[in-house]
Amino acid sequence: QGVLVPGLGTFxxxxxxxxxxxxxxVVRRPVFQLDMDMSCLQELVFxxxxxxxxxxxMPLDYWWLSQTNSLPPDMVRGCVxxxxxxYSFQLRTRQRPAFTFENIGILSCQDNVLCMQFHxxxxxxxxxxxxxxxxxxx
Numbered sequence: 001q002g003v004l005v006p007g008l009g010t011f012x013x014x015x016x017x018x019x020x021x022x023x024x025x026v027v028r029r030p031v032f033q034l035d036m037d038m039s040c041l042q043e044l045v046f047x048x049x050x051x052x053x054x055x056x057x058m059p060l061d062y063w064w065l066s067q068t069n070s071l072p073p074d075m076v077r078g079c080v081x082x083x084x085x086x087y088s089f090q091l092r093t094r095q096r097p098a099f100t101f102e103n104i105g106i107l108s109c110q111d112n113v114l115c116m117q118f119h120x121x122x123x124x125x126x127x128x129x130x131x132x133x134x135x136x137x138x
Contacts, residue, residue: 001056002055002058003060004057005084006060007037007088009032009033009034010032010051015027015028030122030123032118034049036088040092041091041114042092044113044114103122104122
């Protein structure tokens with residue numbers, strides 16, 4: 001299952017098959033597919049990530065988020081929307097702040113390359129058997 005954060009992109013977990021010298025590994029790893037207004041991304045390069053069509057994409061669950069922090073869902077939605085607008089404005093004005101997703105990773109821009117760097121703990125939490133293979137792939 002994937003989660004769409006409107007105006008920013010989609011987070012998903014993909015299964016990937018890797019042929020080793022003796023074994024075939026199937027690992028689960030996180031991916032992020034950027035979906036921002038292209039005017040924000042002038043002069044920036046970002047990796048092309050395609051999420052397979054068989055992965056169900058769900059909208060961000062503002063009600064669930066509101067339960068984790070005791071704020072009303074409408075307020076949570078407004079905070080998320082305003083944060084994404086601020087981030088896109090900063091990119092458009094050539095500021096390059098890092099956007100941190102707690103327990104997931106960091107969306108950062110270095111040398112005009114915008115990419116999502118997942119925390120090792122996030123990857124390890126998804127893949128229990130072949131953690132090192134998943135870490136190397138991600």
